[in-house]
Amino acid sequence: MIKDVFNAEEGKTVKIRGWVYRHRVLGENKVFIVIRDSTGIIQCIVKKDVVSEKVWNNAVNLYIESYVEIEGIVRKDERAPGGIELKVSNIEPIWKGFPFPIQKDLSEEFLLDVRHLWLRSRKMQAIMKARHYIMDYLREFLNNQGFYEITPPMLTKAGAEGGSDMFEIDYFGKKAYLTQSSQLYAEVMIFSLEKVYTLAPCFRAEKSRTRKHLVEFWMLEPEMAFYNQEMNMQLQEELVRYVIKKMVKEHEEIFEVLGKDVDMHKSIDKKFPRLLYEEAVNKVNELGGKMKYGDDFGADEEALLTSVYDVPVFVTNFPKEIKAFYMEEDEKRPGTVLNDDLLAPKGHGEIIGGSERIWEYDKLIKRMKELNMNTKDYEWYLDLRRYGSVPHSGFGLGVERFVKYVLDLNHIRDAIPFPRTITRLEP
Ligand code: NSS
Numbered sequence: 001m002i003k004d005v006f007n008a009e010e011g012k013t014v015k016i017r018g019w020v021y022r023h024r025v026l027g028e029n030k031v032f033i034v035i036r037d038s039t040g041i042i043q044c045i046v047k048k049d050v051v052s053e054k055v056w057n058n059a060v061n062l063y064i065e066s067y068v069e070i071e072g073i074v075r076k077d078e079r080a081p082g083g084i085e086l087k088v089s090n091i092e093p094i095w096k097g098f099p100f101p102i103q104k105d106l107s108e109e110f111l112l113d114v115r116h117l118w119l120r121s122r123k124m125q126a127i128m129k130a131r132h133y134i135m136d137y138l139r140e141f142l143n144n145q146g147f148y149e150i151t152p153p154m155l156t157k158a159g160a161e162g163g164s165d166m167f168e169i170d171y172f173g174k175k176a177y178l179t180q181s182s183q184l185y186a187e188v189m190i191f192s193l194e195k196v197y198t199l200a201p202c203f204r205a206e207k208s209r210t211r212k213h214l215v216e217f218w219m220l221e222p223e224m225a226f227y228n229q230e231m232n233m234q235l236q237e238e239l240v241r242y243v244i245k246k247m248v249k250e251h252e253e254i255f256e257v258l259g260k261d262v263d264m265h266k267s268i269d270k271k272f273p274r275l276l277y278e279e280a281v282n283k284v285n286e287l288g289g290k291m292k293y294g295d296d297f298g299a300d301e302e303a304l305l306t307s308v309y310d311v312p313v314f315v316t317n318f319p320k321e322i323k324a325f326y327m328e329e330d331e332k333r334p335g336t337v338l339n340d341d342l343l344a345p346k347g348h349g350e351i352i353g354g355s356e357r358i359w360e361y362d363k364l365i366k367r368m369k370e371l372n373m374n375t376k377d378y379e380w381y382l383d384l385r386r387y388g389s390v391p392h393s394g395f396g397l398g399v400e401r402f403v404k405y406v407l408d409l410n411h412i413r414d415a416i417p418f419p420r421t422i423t424r425l426e427p
Contacts, residue, residue: 354395
């Protein structure tokens with residue numbers, strides 16, 4: 001692998017395989033080739049006067065993304081990326097292929113059209129590695145705390161979050177929906193395993209065209225028996241901090257490839273501030289926004305509010321009218337619920353939504369009726385409140401929103417390999 005060459009002794013002959021990342025014929029007798037594999041890139045130099053005619057012709061006639069095998073001598077050179085280059089003695093194309101379509105046009109639309117090829121770029125490679133590590137650390141943190149991962153269904157009969165953004169499908173002549181959230185299934189499992197989480201896709205036919213909405217996204221949904229909202233928020237704070245610290249400590253090179261400085265996370269040990277919904281609304285207005293009590297935070301309001309923080313901030317106690325049916329009312333602040341949205345700093349906005357759940361049967365039925373919900377669709381969910389119910393809480397963390405925040409990406413679509421948006425279902 002390419003990374004091994006950087007540990008090899010100077011003067012040693014090595015063999016590598018990889019894809020042509022850059023290719024430049026310099027004058028009559030030099031070719032510069034940068035080769036990439038999953039571990040990195042290396043500069044290779046071919047000089048006409050030291051290789052056979054066949055090798056020279058092989059070197060000249062390559063395309064970007066041709067797959068080649070190269071033999072060469074390791075040389076130190078400060079001008080090369082990583083300070084090492086290969087003086088090529090042999091080069092064999094294993095698959096020369098066709099001229100690569102990604103050349104001059106780097107417009108966002110075009111790169112989305114050729115997403116299946118653009119995923120090979122250094123930028124996307126770095127983000128996909130980060131996504132892998134982030135998902136791994138999220139699981140690691142929860143597993144270490146005694147959580148069980150459970151796998152929820154994607155095909156469901158009723159929505160978990162309500163609203164009009166459900167994808168309806170024909171299920172053998174009956175209506176079914178793609179899941180909006182796995183929460184209700186996570187709730188089922190706490191009565192067996194006490195602390196569980198799902199890490200699974202969610203689907204929302206959201207018409208919002210913003211830099212933070214996807215139609216198909218992944219959500220981590222922990223659910224904990226006997227947790228109140230305070231314990232719930234503490235867990236969220238520790239989880240977010242754990243993953244960010246681990247990314248900064250172990251993967252600085254990913255941030256470097258993306259041109260980002262890990263210093264942006266230097267305050268992450270600070271306690272995450274907490275604002276009541278009401279205080280947050282006032283703050284948005286102080287900062288020049290226009291909100292009234294009862295409005296939800298849009299992308300602009302979140303951007304305003306979070307622009308003044310360097311760590312994520314909790315907003316709690318939303319009016320119950322603008323939140324989901326299952327949230328427990330706060331006895332100390334009637335009309336508001338025991339919930340939190342965790343908003344990431346510097347404009348990234350909401351990454352987590354969580355709450356304490358209504359756990360008593362009578363209260364839940366009453367709330368569902370107030371909202372004119374069809375309780376028949378939720379019979380099995382109501383069973384959870386009929387038999388052995390206990391207080392519990394949980395939250396959902398949007399994986400792509402979190403990746404966007406951790407890496408400070410400009411757009412959520414780069415946090416997932418194959419983004420699904422209103423206008424895009426391909427590749
Ligand atoms: O709608 S949420 O606020 N909450 C729930 O779905 C709860 N059922 C979660 C739970 O308590 N188990 O969504 C949670 C998070 C939200 O904070 C975002 O980070 C993410 O899910 N989310 C999205 N990410 C990308 N695109 C879209 N459209 C999207 N919607 C929510």
